[in-house]
Structures are given as C-alpha cells and as structure tokens.
Amino acid sequence: MIEISHLTKKYGTHVAVDDLNLTIEPGRIYGFLGPNGAGKSTTMNMITGYLGATEGTIKINGFDILAQPEDAKKCIGYLPELPPLYMDMTVEEYLLFAAELKKIPKEKRKPYVEDAMATTKITDMRGRLIKNLSKGYRQRVGLAQAVLGYPEVIILDEPTVGLDPKQIIEIRDLIQSLGKKHTVILSSHILSEVRAVCDYIFIISHGKLVASEETEELVERMSGGQVIELKLKAEEEKIKEVFADAEHITAVETKELPEDGVTEVTVTAEKNKDVREEIFHICAESDMPILEMINGGKSLEDIFLELTSKEEE
Numbered sequence: 128m129i130e131i132s133h134l135t136k137k138y139g140t141h142v143a144v145d146d147l148n149l150t151i152e153p154g155r156i157y158g159f160l161g162p163n164g165a166g167k168s169t170t171m172n173m174i175t176g177y178l179g180a181t182e183g184t185i186k187i188n189g190f191d192i193l194a195q196p197e198d199a200k201k202c203i204g205y206l207p208e209l210p211p212l213y214m215d216m217t218v219e220e221y222l223l224f225a226a227e228l229k230k231i232p233k234e235k236r237k238p239y240v241e242d243a244m245a246t247t248k249i250t251d252m253r254g255r256l257i258k259n260l261s262k263g264y265r266q267r268v269g270l271a272q273a274v275l276g277y278p279e280v281i282i283l284d285e286p287t288v289g290l291d292p293k294q295i296i297e298i299r300d301l302i303q304s305l306g307k308k309h310t311v312i313l314s315s316h317i318l319s320e321v322r323a324v325c326d327y328i329f330i331i332s333h334g335k336l337v338a339s340e341e342t343e344e345l346v347e348r349m350s351g352g353q354v355i356e357l358k359l360k361a362e363e364e365k366i367k368e369v370f371a372d373a374e375h376i377t378a379v380e381t382k383e384l385p386e387d388g389v390t391e392v393t394v395t396a397e398k399n400k401d402v403r404e405e406i407f408h409i410c411a412e413s414d415m416p417i418l419e420m421i422n423g424g425k426s427l428e429d430i431f432l433e434l435t436s437k438e439e440e
C-alpha cells in the first residue's frame with residue numbers, strides 16, 4: 128500500500144506537483160494519466176525515492192521513502208522512462224548486475240534472474256547483447272529488472288513509448304499479467320492505453336489531481352447519455368415533433384443539409400440507454416427514412432480534455 132499525502136515539488140518557483148493526496152491499494156493496476164508536463168515523471172521519481180519532495184510524505188507499506196529509504200525501496204520495482212540499460216552486456220549479465228545492485232543475496236541471484244526472464248518472456252534472449260535487441264525486447268529487459276526480487280509494487284513510466292503497435296500489445300499483455308501478482312502503477316499520456324490496462328485512473332493536470340476513479344466509473348460518469356448522429360430524409364419540423372414524445376431521449380438537435388429534404392439530427396439519450404432500436408421504430412412509423420446512423424458517444428479523449436483543460440480556463 129502506498130500513501131501519498133500533501134506531496135508537493137517545486138523547481139524554483141515552478142510548482143510541478145501541487146498538494147497531491149492519494150492512496151494505492153495492493154493488487155491492482157493504476158494508471159497515472161496526464162498531458163506532457165503534467166508532473167507524472169516527477170511524481171514517479173518521488174515515489175521511487177530518486178527525487179526529494181519539497182513538501183509532503185510518501186509511505187510505502189508504512190515505510191517513509193525519505194526516512195526509511197532501504198525498506199521502502201525494497202517494496203518497489205521501477206522502470207524509468209529511459210531505462211539505464213548497459214548495451215554491451217548480455218541480458219543475463221545485466222540482470223545479474225541489477226540483482227547485485229538490488230542487494231539480492233548472492234545465492235538467490237541466479238534463480239531470481241531466471242524467474243524474472245521467464246515472467247517477461249526473454250529467457251531465449253539471455254545470451255544476446257542488449258545493443259542487438261529490438262526496442263520491444265529492450266523494454267522487456269527493463270521490465271525484468273523491475274520485477275527482479277519480487278517487489279510488491281511495480282512502477283512503469285510511459286512503458287510503451289517508442290514501440291511499434293505489435294510491441295505495444297505485447298508489453299500491455301505483459302503488464303496485465305504482472306498485475307496478477309503485483310500492484311502496478313503506470314504513467315501514460317495515452318488514454319486508450321490506460322483504459323485498456325488499468326483498473327483505476329488518476330488524472331493529473333498542472334501537478335494537481337483532477338480525477339481519481341475506477342476506470343469504468345470514470346468513463347461512465349463523464350460520458351453522459353449515448354449520442355447518436357443521424358441523417359434522416361425528413362423536414363426539421365416533423366423530426367422535432369416526432370421525437371418530442373420519445374421516451375428515453377433527452378435532447379434532439381437538427382440541421383438542414385443542402386441535400387434535398389435531408390436533415391442531420393443529433394439525439395442524446397438518457398444515461399445507460401441504448402436508443403438505436405427505438406429510433407428505428409420512431410422513424411419507420413413516421414415514414415422518415417434513415418440514411419445514416421452513427422453511434423458517437425463521448426470518447427475518453429473528450430473526457431480527458433474536459434478535465435485537463437479546466438485549469439487553463
């Protein structure tokens with residue numbers, strides 16, 4: 128468990144992290160989401176003890192990261208945005224070296240490294256020089272280093288940056304499997320990534336926490352009702368009249384198109400209602416042919432922009 132309270136980091140007069148309060152429970156995958164410069168890396172670097180806080184405290188399993196750094200750091204495996212890999216070492220040499228740095232007792236280093244390689248599926252690459260690995264495999268070596276020694280919490284800073292789509296999928300799958308045994312904290316500016324991988328989302332903007340919620344709840348809460356875009360062969364007046372009595376529809380906007388007799392319609396439904404069939408029946412009964420129907424609810428991108436742009440206003 129990680130408890131962060133009143134965490135603040137100032138670089139000169141610039142406040143990069145501003146009075147952050149949050150709790151991370153064991154056994155879940157957390158996403159730390161925010162645009163570039165929001166303060167994600169700074170926060171991760173403070174949680175892992177690489178950077179001191181200006182104010183506030185971080186406790187990892189009850190150990191204060193600054194007062195009891197050895198005990199606190201033992202609970203954490205960290206993959207920084209740019210993992211410090213030694214290009215002229217083989218995968219196995221590097222991991223054995225990392226085990227030494229982590230002060231894993233000598234007799235345990237080999238079995239631990241074997242396990243870390245198996246977990247991250249790089250056992251076949253053990254003898255390969257790191258400089259000869261693809262970016263995806265290098266990232267796995269970084270992950271192997273993070274999981275080495277079975278830390279309870281794994282912290283990953285932008286783990287898929289610079290990877291190709293296939294490698295991204297592989298690393299995400301790997302992260303999800305890590306989530307079965309570890310608490311995972313992942314930073315990203317990619318919404319779809321956080322949504323696909325994380326159980327819980329923190330959104331950070333200008334160093335402040337602007338949302339802290341279960342992934343699905345956040346999407347649900349912010350997305351409002353279903354929004355459907357239609358093109359109907361009917362007059363604006365008639366459409367408004369017909370939809371006025373519809374049961375689960377909360378708003379209807381219309382716009383006449385230059386195409387003869389065609390109107391563009393945006394229908395908003397009540398929360399948790401799928402009104403596509405209802406729309407079909409209404410239009411059929413009133414002889415309004417549907418030329419197009421697009422289910423275009425608010426995307427996670429829209430939610431994110433809403434939350435992170437507030438500050439700037």
Ligand SMILES: Nc1ncnc2c1ncn2[C@@H]1O[C@H](COP(=O)(O)OP(=O)(O)OP(=O)(O)O)[C@@H](O)[C@H]1O
Nearest residue numbers: 138141143161162163164165166167168169170316
């Ligand atoms: N060493 C530093 N000295 C001065 N300012 C810094 C320093 N490191 C970061 N900053 C500033 O603090 C803010 C937060 O940076 P941080 O790197 O934590 O953001 P981030 O959310 O991780 O973004 P990115 O994804 O671009 O790394 C930014 O405005 C950045 O310019």
